Amino acid sequence: MKVVFIGDIVGSVGRDAVKRLLPWIKDKYQPHIIIANGENAAAGRGINAAITRELFEWGVHGITMGNHTWDNREIFEFIDDEPRMIRPANLPEGSTPGRGYTAIKVGSKELAIVNLMGRTFLPPSDCPFRKADDILSELRQKHKCILVDFHAEATSEKIAMGWHLDGRASFVVGTHTHVQTNDDRILPGGTAYLTDAGMTGPRDGVLGMERESVIRKFITGLPSRFQVAETKWILSGACVEIDEATGRATKIQTIRVDEDSWIAS
Amino acid sequence: MKVVFIGDIVGSVGRDAVKRLLPWIKDKYQPHIIIANGENAAAGRGINAAITRELFEWGVHGITMGNHTWDNREIFEFIDDEPRMIRPANLPEGSTPGRGYTAIKVGSKELAIVNLMGRTFLPPSDCPFRKADDILSELRQKHKCILVDFHAEATSEKIAMGWHLDGRASFVVGTHTHVQTNDDRILPGGTAYLTDAGMTGPRDGVLGMERESVIRKFITGLPSRFQVAETKWILSGACVEIDEATGRATKIQTIRVDEDSWIAS
Amino acid sequence: MKVVFIGDIVGSVGRDAVKRLLPWIKDKYQPHIIIANGENAAAGRGINAAITRELFEWGVHGITMGNHTWDNREIFEFIDDEPRMIRPANLPEGSTPGRGYTAIKVGSKELAIVNLMGRTFLPPSDCPFRKADDILSELRQKHKCILVDFHAEATSEKIAMGWHLDGRASFVVGTHTHVQTNDDRILPGGTAYLTDAGMTGPRDGVLGMERESVIRKFITGLPSRFQVAETKWILSGACVEIDEATGRATKIQTIRVDEDSWIAS
Amino acid sequence: MKVVFIGDIVGSVGRDAVKRLLPWIKDKYQPHIIIANGENAAAGRGINAAITRELFEWGVHGITMGNHTWDNREIFEFIDDEPRMIRPANLPEGSTPGRGYTAIKVGSKELAIVNLMGRTFLPPSDCPFRKADDILSELRQKHKCILVDFHAEATSEKIAMGWHLDGRASFVVGTHTHVQTNDDRILPGGTAYLTDAGMTGPRDGVLGMERESVIRKFITGLPSRFQVAETKWILSGACVEIDEATGRATKIQTIRVDEDSWIAS
Numbered sequence A, B, C, D: 001m002k003v004v005f006i007g008d009i010v011g012s013v014g015r016d017a018v019k020r021l022l023p024w025i026k027d028k029y030q031p032h033i034i035i036a037n038g039e040n041a042a043a044g045r046g047i048n049a050a051i052t053r054e055l056f057e058w059g060v061h062g063i064t065m066g067n068h069t070w071d072n073r074e075i076f077e078f079i080d081d082e083p084r085m086i087r088p089a090n091l092p093e094g095s096t097p098g099r100g101y102t103a104i105k106v107g108s109k110e111l112a113i114v115n116l117m118g119r120t121f122l123p124p125s126d127c128p129f130r131k132a133d134d135i136l137s138e139l140r141q142k143h144k145c146i147l148v149d150f151h152a153e154a155t156s157e158k159i160a161m162g163w164h165l166d167g168r169a170s171f172v173v174g175t176h177t178h179v180q181t182n183d184d185r186i187l188p189g190g191t192a193y194l195t196d197a198g199m200t201g202p203r204d205g206v207l208g209m210e211r212e213s214v215i216r217k218f219i220t221g222l223p224s225r226f227q228v229a230e231t232k233w234i235l236s237g238a239c240v241e242i243d244e245a246t247g248r249a250t251k252i253q254t255i256r257v258d259e260d261s262w263i264a265s
């Protein structure tokens, strides 16, 4: 099975990139299942119902989230009824709407998806390592092909999670830093690993936001309203091939397409 | 001028990688100047006099540091007398030993080097943006070719610095996260930029440390002694070409060599 | 000289407490100068022109601020023209409106006021210790009586500042945690010290905000809109006596009045 | 029932204060049960078997801990066999030695003790609010008199916990900041509350450590070895009276004794 994962989609610039590039991605990578991180899809802050619908229409099969899950309050109205949206699983049971893992079936292919959030340099949450253990031991009774989006800041926590799940997940992909890492590899147990998929959004901002405001904030400390930058786009992600008989990844390659280079191609 | 920058060297595994690969790097990239980050060279914590000497002997021309600068107390004995060692410049003037920027001359080529440290998710220090302004306005009176190693955790702060210095530095390279990023580019003003050069050290640890201890620490919270992992190595860095007439970068390429692939080559 | 300092005034509940209690405070403590921290005076977030005017009308002579200085954007319109408002001094020179220290004269009494902000668990700023050194060496050429409001989170940083300034300031008072500490004392060099003056605002909230929202946020992690609690008030502060010939404090006592006990008295 | 709680005992200076003052405390407050926080008892870092024994010999009936629980590795040898030592309860089940709550019986009086740790500005742990709910619903089946030591940094988190447990615990006392707060009160549901009990240790250090080293570290950022200060002592704590029929607190008073004033008395 081939799976494409698309990193944090930021604002309309990021959504436009997804819309334009998905046909090309389908053609080039021939993925059976496409998953995208949507925590910044609505103007950089959360996601809403219309955008969710659009992403599914364009060909995304599942949407993972992160620390910005609740930024747009509209999500509370539909997350419980949208089985293809997955928010971090290590949030309080009972009080957190939505689901932290699910299985997505496309034709004859089925992929389990887990979303977890890190704790280093991020707000408190339940232990992602122990939560991963619980979820994977349940999922692995039925599934061999499992993707984990570990939404985290610190490279130490992400790499530790990759090794912790090696042999139990097919693909552990990091999100949140909005910068793709150049460390794609397949760990000895068969888990494809990438510390961060990178961002899909404005190429010339800072994490997708207007760079002047962000720089001014760093220098002056004065309050700034951050808006999504209106620049050319970049699309970032990865394609992984999974042996369905074993759940082991056999290939991982990063996807990094920038508006200029793509037009040229 | 061609410059090779080598990311955080971790322990003896990282030093061995540097020693073995430098001849190959010199041959392949033909660099005029080689700079390396050495903040983890001594068993993962700081650097000492013997290791410093070795790195220079093998062909490194300048060593930048970071938040681990002072981990090995031996550095206090020699840093003031070692003009080729550069520690973060945005530390308190008056009380901080060593220098935060310098110029390194190799044959007819001269490169100014600046080391700065971020403040997001790191201990307090002076503002790296304003400090960069001060240093660059001084350096640019004499130098066109300037490399800035911005040792920082947050991608937002690093990207903001890249844009802040675009047109004023030849190369802004991030260090500290120990994971190479896949976002090498030349910004419109002529500054080569890479969010993180990545680590040169044990490939199968967590940031170079034994992964079992790190994972156990994340899961149990109990105290752990972290030691440099004894695994195969990875060497990470970048090569940049600078037009000496203007100081503008004309090319940037990442370097990522792993023990297995190198032996194969 | 007798000085009364009033801790962080929170919202209309806190302002009401100040208005009602100031006559009683003047009567009981006979202060020559009254200083209050106003960073939360406008609905918990910053301050505005009308509230500033009111506080001065009621008898406050100077207003210090903190990390919430800029929360209400109206402040940018008047801070440069209001010499009795003091925001943290260790903010970037050049780009920060307002002033970080001043002298306030009431009748024949003159008190220099300095506002500084901590860096532990707070956003980056310039070093408050070195900034204090600079300001005090300037102020002490003209002034003996000096009050420093050190707006900081960590007890370690606040106590360190108290000792650092012992013998150079008349009174080092902490603000920001909204809980009065029971450690008022006069240090050996003659500096009155109190780790935190405490809050002047709703007694039964959490730091002055509605407690249900805050507790829900801690438990669920879901977004919450925090509003100032509508409960009975508490007024917190301290009274210090300073020997004007030497600048040394001779007495410090905490002020803690709660709506119930005050009505009773 | 009368309960005395003694705040974080720091090093030999703190232990000496406990030894000397316990007879006076017993005489003055007539407590049935004495609990002390011991996380800094061994040279400021953790506790060991000999010190634990001593504290019990002198009359302490139970010892609570905090983020420094494991600093002295000796604790791993005896914590499982010492039922009167209580470490934070919201640590991972299964992998954490010791217990997070217990009941201590002295004569005919029985007090349940819970130790919890905050998450704001502290390392990740399980949610202390939900953990408190679980433990209290168990304890309250058998116990009316319950003391909770909430070891936390942020005043917001501590006050929120006080209100969260109001009516379910007899006494919620904060520890960790080493500065006693002046906000002792009985909440409407009958829970005695104090944000921080304060430190029992060297009066003239910074949180009990030598102040010169701490100040130098704040100013220079250079590494410092912190040692317990050799100064006069302060003992900090609180005495609470609990109605055993209901578990409601009827009185709370802070205890703050300093070597000078005590000798004088």
Ligand SMILES: [Fe+2]
Pocket (backbone or CB within 6 Å): A008, A039, A040, A066, A176, A177, A178
């Ligand atoms: Fe994101």
Ligand SMILES: [Fe+2]
Pocket (backbone or CB within 6 Å): A039, A066, A067, A068, A151, A175, A176, A177
């Ligand atoms: Fe995120």
Ligand SMILES: [Fe+2]
Pocket (backbone or CB within 6 Å): B008, B039, B040, B066, B176, B177, B178
């Ligand atoms: Fe490093």
Ligand SMILES: [Fe+2]
Pocket (backbone or CB within 6 Å): B039, B066, B067, B068, B151, B175, B176, B177
């Ligand atoms: Fe580092």
Ligand SMILES: [Fe+2]
Pocket (backbone or CB within 6 Å): C008, C039, C040, C066, C176, C177, C178
């Ligand atoms: Fe405040």
Ligand SMILES: [Fe+2]
Pocket (backbone or CB within 6 Å): C039, C066, C067, C068, C151, C175, C176, C177
């Ligand atoms: Fe504040």
Ligand SMILES: [Fe+2]
Pocket (backbone or CB within 6 Å): D008, D039, D040, D066, D176, D177, D178
């Ligand atoms: Fe402590």
Ligand SMILES: [Fe+2]
Pocket (backbone or CB within 6 Å): D039, D066, D067, D068, D151, D175, D176, D177
């Ligand atoms: Fe503590």
